[in-house]
Amino acid sequence: MNTATKVRFWGPAVLAVLLVLCWALPVLASGGDVASAAAAAMPADGHPWWFWPTALLFFCFILGIIAVLAGVGGGVLFVPLVSGFFPFHLDFVRGAGLLVALAGALAAGPGLLKRNLA
Numbered sequence: 001m002n003t004a005t006k007v008r009f010w011g012p013a014v015l016a017v018l019l020v021l022c023w024a025l026p027v028l029a030s031g032g033d034v035a036s037a038a039a040a041a042m043p044a045d046g047h048p049w050w051f052w053p054t055a056l057l058f059f060c061f062i063l064g065i066i067a068v069l070a071g072v073g074g075g076v077l078f079v080p081l082v083s084g085f086f087p088f089h090l091d092f093v094r095g096a097g098l099l100v101a102l103a104g105a106l107a108a109g110p111g112l113l114k115r116n117l118a
Contacts, residue, residue, distance in 0.1 A: 045087070056086060075101035 059082070067077055079097040083090050112118040 052086060052088070056082070056088075059086075075104070 060078070063077055063081065070077075075097040078100050079093055082088065082096075083093045086093075109118060
């Protein structure tokens with residue numbers, strides 16, 4: 001088994017374990033009571049915990065289309081709009097903006113190298 005096969009196998013497995021732990025830790029901390037864990041995880045705005053990540057997913061999908069059509073990197077639009085309209089801490093938004101810019105640069109790299117523009 002080569003290294004690429006090992007990474008392809010262990011990557012999703014590790015992600016699944018982390019997702020289960022993210023769900024199970026609040027339940028275990030509340031003594032096994034799922035209802036009190038859900039009430040403790042409810043933010044002050046009254047939405048369930050999954051509302052803002054889901055809204056961010058759809059927002060980023062639309063933003064990705066607009067950024068491509070506008071010809072700008074996703075980080076140029078991502079940080080100001082997400083920090084203005086979503087209740088996430090600015091440091092996390094700026095860090096995610098760096099990852100958006102990195103992903104765009106890595107995606108554009110092979111095409112630019114083929115055209116001798118890099």
